[in-house]
Amino acid sequence: xxxxxxxxxxxxxxxxxxxxxxxxxxxxxxxxxxxxxxxxxxxxxxxxxxxxxxxxxxxxxxxxxxxxxxxxxxxxxxxxxxxxxxxxxxxxxxxxxxxxxxxxxxxxxxxxxxxxxxxxxxxxxxxxxxxxxxxxxxxxxxxxxxxxxxxxxxxxxxxxxxxxxxxxxxxxxxxxxxxxxxxxxxxxxxxxxxxxxxxxxxxxxxxxxxxxxxxxxxxxxxxxxxxxxxxxxxxxxxxxxxxxxxxxxxxxxxxxxxxxxxxxxxxxxxxxxxxxxxxxxxxxxxxxxxxxxxxxxxxxxxxxxxxxxxxxxxxxxxxxxxxxxxxxxxxxxxxxxxxxxxxxxxxxxxxxxxxxxxxxxxxxxxxxxxxxxxxxxxxxxxxxxxxxxxxxxxxxxxxxxxxxxxxxxxxxxxxxxxxxxxxxxxxxxxxxxxxxxxxxxxxxxxxxxxxxxxxxxxxxxxxxxxxxxxxxxxxxxxxxxxxxxxxxxxxxxxxxxxxxxxxxxxxxxxxxxxxxxxxxxxxxxxxxxxxxxxxxxxxxxxxxxxxxxxxxxxxxxxxxxxxxxxxxxxxxxxxxxxxxxxxxxxxxxxxxxxxxxxxxxxxxxxxxxxxxxxxxxxxxxxxxxxxxxxxxxxxxxxxxxxxxxxxxxxxxxxxxxxxxxxxxxxxxxxxxxxxxxxxxxxxxxxxxxxxxxxxxxxxxxxxxxxxxxxxxxxxxxxxxxxxxxxxxxxxxxxxxxxxxxxxxxxxxxx
Amino acid sequence: xxxxxxxxxxxxxxxxxxxxxxxxxxxxxxxxxxxxxxxxxxxxxxxxxxxxxxxxxxxxxxxxxxxxxxxxxxxxxxxxxxxxxxxxxxxxxxxxxxxxxxxxxxxxxxxxxxxxxxxxxxxxxxxxxxxxxxxxxxxxxxxxxxxxxxxxx
Numbered sequence: 020x021x022x023x024x025x026x027x028x029x030x031x032x033x034x035x036x037x038x039x040x041x042x043x044x045x046x047x048x049x050x051x052x053x054x055x056x057x058x059x060x061x062x063x064x065x066x067x068x069x070x071x072x073x074x075x076x077x078x079x080x081x082x083x084x085x086x087x088x089x090x091x092x093x094x095x096x097x098x099x100x101x102x103x104x105x106x107x108x109x110x111x112x113x114x115x116x117x118x119x120x121x122x123x124x125x126x127x128x129x130x131x132x133x134x135x136x137x138x139x140x141x142x143x144x145x146x147x148x149x150x151x152x153x154x155x156x157x158x159x160x161x162x163x164x165x166x167x168x169x170x171x172x173x174x175x176x177x178x179x180x181x182x183x184x185x186x187x188x189x190x191x192x193x194x195x196x197x198x199x200x201x202x203x204x205x206x207x208x209x210x211x212x213x214x215x216x217x218x219x220x221x222x223x224x225x226x227x228x229x230x231x232x233x234x235x236x237x238x239x240x241x242x243x244x245x246x247x248x249x250x251x252x253x254x255x256x257x258x259x260x261x262x263x264x265x266x267x268x269x270x271x272x273x274x275x276x277x278x279x280x281x282x283x284x285x286x287x288x289x290x291x292x293x294x295x296x297x298x299x300x301x302x303x304x305x306x307x308x309x310x311x312x313x314x315x316x317x318x319x320x321x322x323x324x325x326x327x328x329x330x331x332x333x334x335x336x337x338x339x340x341x342x343x344x345x346x347x348x349x350x351x352x353x354x355x356x357x358x359x360x361x362x363x364x365x366x367x368x369x370x371x372x373x374x375x376x377x378x379x380x381x382x383x384x385x386x387x388x389x390x391x392x393x394x395x396x397x398x399x400x401x402x403x404x405x406x407x408x409x410x411x412x413x414x415x416x417x418x419x420x421x422x423x424x425x426x427x428x429x430x431x432x433x434x435x436x437x438x439x440x441x442x443x444x445x446x447x448x449x450x451x452x453x454x455x456x457x458x459x460x461x462x463x464x465x466x467x468x469x470x471x472x473x474x475x476x477x478x479x480x481x482x483x484x485x486x487x488x489x490x491x492x493x494x495x496x497x498x499x500x501x502x503x504x505x506x507x508x509x510x511x512x513x514x515x516x517x518x519x520x521x522x523x524x525x526x527x528x529x530x531x532x533x534x535x536x537x538x539x540x541x542x543x544x545x546x547x548x549x550x551x552x553x554x555x556x557x558x559x560x561x562x563x564x565x566x567x568x569x570x571x572x573x574x575x576x577x578x579x580x581x582x583x584x585x586x587x588x589x590x591x592x593x594x595x596x597x598x599x600x601x602x603x604x605x606x607x608x609x610x611x612x613x614x615x616x617x618x619x620x621x622x623x624x625x626x627x628x629x630x631x632x633x634x635x636x637x638x639x640x641x642x643x644x645x646x647x648x649x650x651x652x653x654x655x656x657x658x659x660x661x662x663x664x665x666x667x668x669x670x671x672x673x674x675x676x677x678x679x680x681x682x683x684x685x686x687x688x689x690x691x692x693x694x695x696x697x698x699x700x701x702x703x704x705x706x707x708x709x710x711x712x713x714x715x716x717x718x719x720x721x722x723x724x725x726x727x728x729x730x731x732x733x734x735x736x737x738x739x740x741x742x743x744x745x746x747x748x749x750x751x752x753x754x755x756x757x758x759x760x761x762x763x764x765x766x767x768x769x
Numbered sequence: 770x771x772x773x774x775x776x777x778x779x780x781x782x783x784x785x786x787x788x789x790x791x792x793x794x795x796x797x798x799x800x801x802x803x804x805x806x807x808x809x810x811x812x813x814x815x816x817x818x819x820x821x822x823x824x825x826x827x828x829x830x831x832x833x834x835x836x837x838x839x840x841x842x843x844x845x846x847x848x849x850x851x852x853x854x855x856x857x858x859x860x861x862x863x864x865x866x867x868x869x870x871x872x873x874x875x876x877x878x879x880x881x882x883x884x885x886x887x888x889x890x891x892x893x894x895x896x897x898x899x900x901x902x903x904x905x906x907x908x909x910x911x912x913x914x915x916x917x918x919x920x921x922x
Contacts, residue, residue, distance in 0.1 A: 114866030114903045253859045257874060259803020259843035266802035274797075299786065319793040391807055391815060391868040391902045409899050440805070440868025450792070476808045492918055638895030670862060674908070681904020704812035704900060713893035715906035 090219040092182060092227050095175035096125050096146040102203060102216030106172075108142045109148035109157060110164040111412040113390075113442040114678075115733040116250060116671035117164035121172050123248040123668060124165075126371050127241040128176030128234060131215070133389055134205040138251050143414035143434040158413040159389040160197065160447045160562070162635035162731020165667055169729050170233070177231035179222070180475045186221035187213060189703025236665070236726060243667045252438065263440050264395045267408045269469040272397070273302060275460045276321045278311040278330050279478055282697030284337035284557035287311065287330065292326040304328065305463035309456045313463055318473055337557060337697030345488060345556075345694070346382060348513040352552045353380065353492035357509060358528045361538040361549035370546060375498025377581050381493070382758040383512075383570045384691035386486035387699075387707060393479035396457035400466030404431045410439025412446035416520075420451040424458045443682070444562040448484060449519045480707050481699040485692055486563030487513035487556075489533075491574045501586030503597075506547040508537055512570075513560040514553040526675040528553070532562065536571030536738065541601035541633045542579075542594070564682060565734040572738030573745070573759070577631035580746040581755065590629060590746065591617055604633055606723055607640035607660040614721055615642035615658035624648055625655065628747030630739035635731035637663040638723075641680070641739040643716070645747035651769045652753075652761060654684060654716040654744055662723035663730045672732045673720040679736025680718055685710030687741040688768040691760050714768060772836050774803070777845025777884030787833035791825070794832045795842055803843035803871045807900070817872035818842050824879040825829045826898070843871040850881040853916040861912045865903035873899050877913050885920050887913065 090098035097105045106122040118138050126136050141148040141157075148157045151167040180200055187205040188195040190213075199206050203215045215222075225334070241247045255261040280287070290311045292304030300320025305312050315321035339385050339400055396409035398421075411417045411434050422432045439446055446453070457472035465469060474482070489512035496504040514530035516522050529551055536547055563569060583593035591612050600607040608631045612618075615627060624646050631640035644656040659676045666672050689708035693700040701707035745756045748766070756764045774781045776799060783798050788807075795801045804827060807815030811826035816829045819841040820834070833863070854877045857863075864870050873896070880887055880895035887895065892913055901909070 091779045114864075249859075250864065253862050253864050253869065256864040256870050257855045257858045259801075261867055262802075263804060263805075263868060268800065268802075317793060317797045319789050319797075358869050387903070389902060391866060391900070392805070392812070393807075439866065441866040443902070473806075476810075476813075674862065674865060674905070677907045678903045678905060681906055682902065685904070702811055704808050705810060707904060709813075709900045710904055710906075711900065712896045712906040712909060715910075717903065718907050 036730045081526045090179060090182065090223045090224065092178050092223070093175045094141070094747070095172055096129070096179055097418070098179060098183070098215050098219045098222070100219055102214050103135055103137050104129065104203070104215070105137045105139060107141050108138050109150070109168070111159040111410060111436060111442075111446070112140075112194040112252065112438045113410060113412065113446065115164070115675060116668065117159070118252060119248055119250045119671060120165045121168055122251055123241045124169065124172035125176035126248070127239055128173045129180045130200040130202065130240070131176070133241065136251070140436040143411065143436070144197070145415045146370065156415045158415060158447065160412065160444070162637070162733045162735060166636070166728070166730050169667075172232055174231055175728050177233050178227055181228045181231050182222040182225040183215055183218050185225040186218050187211070190218070190221060191686045194617040197511065198244065215475060232675050242667050243665060243669070248668055250671070262437060263392055264409045264437055264471070265392060265399060265470065265473065267397045267437070269397070269399065273314050273316060273468050273470045274318045275312045275470050275472045276318070276325050276475060277307065277309050277456060277460070277472065277478070278313070278325055278328055279482065280310060281332055282334045282337040283340055283483055283694070284697065286333045286336070288333050289331045289428055290635075291329040294329065295324040298324040298327055303464050305396060307456065307459040307461070307463050309322050309459060312460045312463060314470060321473070322475065334697055340557060340694055340697040342385065342488065342694040346490070349490040349554070350380065352511045352554070353490050353509050357550040357552040360529045360534045361508070363548055364545035366545070370502050371498035371500070371502065374499050375497040375585050376494060377578070377585060378494045379578065379581070379755075379757055381491040381570075381574050383489040383573070384425040384759060385488050385558070385694070386441040386569070386686055386690045387480050387692050387701075388445035388563055389480060389704070389707060389709065390441030390443060390445055393474040393476050394445065394453040394482070395471060395473045396454045397469060397471045398461035399469035400425065400458040400461045404433065405461070406433045406435065407457065407515070408435040408437055409457070410441070410442065410446050411436040411454070412442055413448070413451070415449040416449050417454040420455050421458045424455045425462050443564040444566070445484065446723070448561055449521055450559070452482070452484065453731070476704070477702040478704045480692070483558045484561040484701070485558060486569055487515070487560040489570045491570065492577055493574060495578060495582060497586055499576045501588055503544065503546060503582065506544055508547060509551070510534060510537070510549070511554065513556055515560045515562055515566070517553060518555065530557040532567040534571065535567040536632065537575060537633065540575060541604040541638075542575070542597040543600060544597070564679070565634055565737040568632060568734075568738040572630070572632040572634070573742045576632065576739065576742030577745050577755065580749065585703060589618070594631065594758050603638045603662045603723075604631055607631060607638045607662050610721055611640035611642050611660035611721060612659050614660065614719060615644070617642060624751070626747045626750040628745065628750060629741045629745060630743035632735070632738040634735045634738055637661060637730040637732060637735040639676070639735045639739050641743045643743040643747050645744055645751065647748055647751040647753050650765060651767050652744070652748060653769045656717045656719075657740065657743070658719045658721070659736065660721045661732065661736065662678050662725060662733070664725050664727035666722045666725070666730045669722055672722055675732040676720045676736040677718050679734070680740050681710050681715050683740035684714070684716070684735040684744070687744060687759060687761060688714070689760050689762070690761070772832050774832070774835055774840060775838065776840045777842060783832075785832060788831045790828050791818070791830045791832045791835050791840070792827040795827060795840070801842050801844050805868055805871060807869065812900070813869070814872040814876060815869045817875040817899065819846070819879060821877065822882065824876050843875060846875065846878055848878065848882060848922060850885070850916070851878040853919045854878050854881060854912070857912040857915040857919065861908050861915060863905050863908040863912050865905055869899060869901045873901065873909055877909070877916070880913070881916060881920060886917050897917060
């Protein structure tokens, strides 16, 4: 979802809004006006002289009935008489720790006791809970959760704190300035003392401040303090009580699996469900737009029923689709100019002539997200309404498309957003495939019971929505002094945005997610000429953790090393010379290099490689220490430096860097979906392999101290890893790896 | 056909096809949803439970295999090693999405019950069957060492 992050233009937001049938939402600041507008659904708070809302009204604010008011001054928190603070999280938790982050923003400004803070997930509402970077859309992506919420959630906490202090001042007849608030307790030098819970009702009758005063950075007690806010979800995820979509329990809940088309573009000809219905527990065999659904009282029965189902498919349209043939086609296309995405800047005088040229073609496979929890959604049609339970990462899309599928207005559709067992982009899709498919099953059984649509692992891996295949053809010239004389960069691969509601974000036929990381780049490369081919395929494309940067960073950062070698320069020095104007990029490079001992002699058979990349407004450099023996690669250690502005939760940042490194290394080693005869070849973890514990390197993470506004950490740790490893392999005398995964370049991971 | 099980110390009789994988019986017949489905072919370890103290991939074990034996799930695991593992997991904030972590904790507990002071190689062997797509491996290893220390304290 990167491009939306940069979609600051009103025009583009309006286009997106129009495509969703929505009106543009309020601006980004939590001003009084916005709060009033945002709290419209609980008019009581605003409209009746600051009376406390009754508990039912307060509960309506939140998703799933945690502690209720009475102090609920805005859509983001409630302070209960039970002394609990409930933070309502507008973003989806898929492991990246944003629930903890959002809660800590509120808790710090509120001066709440962290052990008394609870969280719940917001209902679908693009007016109150929109991602401020996305415009009128609620959604999580582009590593933007903390970045867009930083002022909003702090302001929410500060407003509530001011009302609590004002209530105490009134009750104790002392000036507000004399009241101290700390760890959910209000106190005064006179000895007066009250918990937030005791003061909550009185506080709810106070006037909400127009502009709540925010703390200075020096006043923070939780933000930026290491280990001050441990994850709020650790305990439930360690004792089996965390509820994912697969765990939802409802009376009479049925489970459905779908016989999906076996190949991309296959059409259903006919089916015979007689044998499937003989399987004990199978209740229905129904056709849906997605395929043939087998509905049963349990998952195993549904799977057995599907096995017994006879389906005839017409695969004639898809039989020719073959990833090897496609790669050959892309390579041929890369010999012809495409649509321009970068033009050389007008220079004074002729550039120095190239004395050396490096010509390289890079090849990247399809990648599946393979989140641990295979896609799923519970849908229940009842009493003229639809309810869904899922890891709704893009609630605004899921809500609209679910409503359309069942023919109900938006206000008759209620989404319950649950934590998900990973996503890596898979649950953020503008087709809402898993939601819509579940709704279609619920509809096909006439709303007789709630139904969970469950993808098997094979369904999940074979469903498409992959990181597309890409080919890069790059030609770079070096002048006699080792400077870059010319840079021709051509990219071939599917556009993620074309053909869907995001197409409005494209300009002049260029999908920014296809080229991000090549253009823009923090390196000073005014000589770059870039062009792009965006072929369309029957396989749906999707963003995969760090989106375009998954391939662009690899090309840019391995090319930097090739150029440095050709110019006889140190890879670090070569990069720094091109980063005069990007101090943050240079800063992470210097920090990672210093901490890794860059340039110091290594053990025999071990070398370091480095890479740096900017993505989602964060900068990450990594030094990989790699051994190579008889074609066997082992990454021993990775030193990572990250500059993500103010480090809201340092331990979560470290965790994200660690996870990004392992995720990226697994993809580099093994990640590839091949397509033969229109079918995905790899369908489960036996063939679509993932990194395992014995392959995980030692990792050190260093965070650059910063006062800049916070930026993303969920994705930016991914892009530099593979090029850093590849650069080390080359320095060990191994091949310049230009085709991934590594096995495609004759190397084996150990 | 009725199958007799002992799950988390309780005797249970369930009328189920004995070929049904134990995973689905635990999750859907007994409501013990802490054990997760990840792959269905014993490749990812999200479904790991203990059968007489040994780690078992419940997605690929027919329920009849467990008849008359002791099944322990994340909801019932309570040995000293298990408590140490869960405590270390929370203290180090190992989890991210968390979906695989029941299985990770069950595998780590089984390891520590046998080898209270495991080496890194022991950890590799015991944990290599458990995939974590969030790649929390760095902390899993650290947490196992921390739990080990706690056990010998």
